[in-house]
Amino acid sequence: MVESYLQSLTMDKKDSDFSISPFVRSLATGIKIPTDLDYKKEYSDQLLEKYK
Numbered sequence: 001m002v003e004s005y006l007q008s009l010t011m012d013k014k015d016s017d018f019s020i021s022p023f024v025r026s027l028a029t030g031i032k033i034p035t036d037l038d039y040k041k042e043y044s045d046q047l048l049e050k051y052k
Contacts, residue, residue: 001021 001024
């Protein structure tokens with residue numbers, strides 16, 4: 001699966017018959033993550049809330 005994906009990245013889009021499997025498509029959440037998100041702060045806030 002990984003090999004097919006990496007090969008598809010190097011191929012021209014016109015020549016590609018690559019399709020995404022239903023399993024891989026099911027992993028997509030559609031959630032957009034902000035580019036300025038502070039991961040360390042979010043993680044520490046979550047841990048503080050968890051261990052109150």
